[in-house]
Amino acid sequence: MSPYVIRRLIALIPILIGVTLLAFLVSRALPGDPARLYAGIQASDAQVEAIRERLGLNQPLYQQYCVYMIGQTCLGESGGGGLIRGDLGESIRTGFSVADDITARLPATIEMVGAGMLFALAAALPLGVWAAVRRGKLIDRFCRFISTLGVAVPDFWLALILMLIFFVFLGWLPGPVGRLDIKAIPPDGPTGFYTIDSLIRGQWETFRNAVSHLILPMIAIGFPAVAPILRLTRNATLSVLNSDYIAFGRASGLRGPPLYLKYVLRNALPGAVTMTGLIVGYMIGGAVLVERVFSWPGVGLYAFASLQANDYPAIQGFVLLSAVTYMLVFLVVDLVQSVIDPRVRLK
Numbered sequence: 001m002s003p004y005v006i007r008r009l010i011a012l013i014p015i016l017i018g019v020t021l022l023a024f025l026v027s028r029a030l031p032g033d034p035a036r037l038y039a040g041i042q043a044s045d046a047q048v049e050a051i052r053e054r055l056g057l058n059q060p061l062y063q064q065y066c067v068y069m070i071g072q073t074c075l076g077e078s079g080g081g082g083l084i085r086g087d088l089g090e091s092i093r094t095g096f097s098v099a100d101d102i103t104a105r106l107p108a109t110i111e112m113v114g115a116g117m118l119f120a121l122a123a124a125l126p127l128g129v130w131a132a133v134r135r136g137k138l139i140d141r142f143c144r145f146i147s148t149l150g151v152a153v154p155d156f157w158l159a160l161i162l163m164l165i166f167f168v169f170l171g172w173l174p175g176p177v178g179r180l181d182i183k184a185i186p187p188d189g190p191t192g193f194y195t196i197d198s199l200i201r202g203q204w205e206t207f208r209n210a211v212s213h214l215i216l217p218m219i220a221i222g223f224p225a226v227a228p229i230l231r232l233t234r235n236a237t238l239s240v241l242n243s244d245y246i247a248f249g250r251a252s253g254l255r256g257p258p259l260y261l262k263y264v265l266r267n268a269l270p271g272a273v274t275m276t277g278l279i280v281g282y283m284i285g286g287a288v289l290v291e292r293v294f295s296w297p298g299v300g301l302y303a304f305a306s307l308q309a310n311d312y313p314a315i316q317g318f319v320l321l322s323a324v325t326y327m328l329v330f331l332v333v334d335l336v337q338s339v340i341d342p343r344v345r346l347k
Contacts, residue, residue: 012327016323023315024065034057034312035051035055068313089316102318109284109300112217112218115217116218119223120225127143128230130143131143131234132234132241147228151224155224155290162220163294166216173213176294180213181209184206187200195207220290228278229275236267240264240268281325284325288304
């Protein structure tokens with residue numbers, strides 16, 4: 001492993017500790033009593049107090065944080081597994097391990113976010129280059145309109161509009177019932193991604209069903225990402241087109257795809273790669289509302305339900321997952337940039 005990668009991974013440790021502390025304090029500041037919610041409205045005060053003691057909610061905050069991090073109180077009393085042992089705690093709402101809950105729901109979110117990201121890149125990169133090449137023309141004005149629209153439209157509002165048009169009015173696509181039709185049987189595959197697992201098993205009807213359910217969430221979460229990538233790609237491409245080496249290439253007889261694909265697009269990509277890293281983190285956060293609209297059984301819907309129930313361990317687990325995703329994505333972005341741009345080298 002490269003020394004640069006090792007240094008970056010070590011530098012992530014204090015950031016993760018800060019994230020866990022912030023998530024812990026914010027979750028405790030939420031209104032409501034999780035012990036009361038867990039016990040039910042018919043429970044007596046004695047029953048609620050017993051649950052509060054079992055969950056460790058009657059301890060001081062610093063003791064609760066020590067239990068969450070190292071599995072024991074600051075006085076050395078045992079309190080559980082602890083985050084340093086990979087234990088995210090037990091969900092107050094579901095009664096299962098938070099790590100197991102997130103692991104079961106993560107493939108659904110990754111499939112939706114991954115499809116949305118592919119949709120955004122497939123639309124934004126060629127349109128950005130085309131708009132720069134045809135600067136001031138109709139396609140350029142259209143791309144600037146798309147950029148403005150993408151920034152102005154919230155993903156959850158777009159999700160509602162798409163569902164209203166393509167499900168309610170036209171009936172072309174299925175409703176918000178999750179990843180498959182209600183009576184459909186999920187594919188038994190190794191990845192947890194229904195589209196991939198159904199292809200592996202040769203279940204073509206399940207594949208068609210999974211793709212039809214994925215289209216609207218993919219567009220809803222991917223369209224807002226088109227705007228920044230398109231705008232940045234257009235501006236970067238304009239800068240490259242005005243450079244001296246492109247002028248020399250044109251003077252040497254380079255035209256068409258060899259010029260734009262090999263020299264223009266490659267030199268315009270680093271900025272788009274960095275923007276993609278930012279957007280992936282944004283998509284993980286935006287998945288909460290999009291999954292809620294489409295009843296998509298991912299970690300976003302899990303976090304939404306956990307917020308409603310004041311489920312401290314589940315909320316902290318989701319925040320930690322988002323933070324780790326952000327940091328890993330930016331690490332990958334640095335490595336990819338060093339491959340795309342020869343001027344960027346790891347030292």
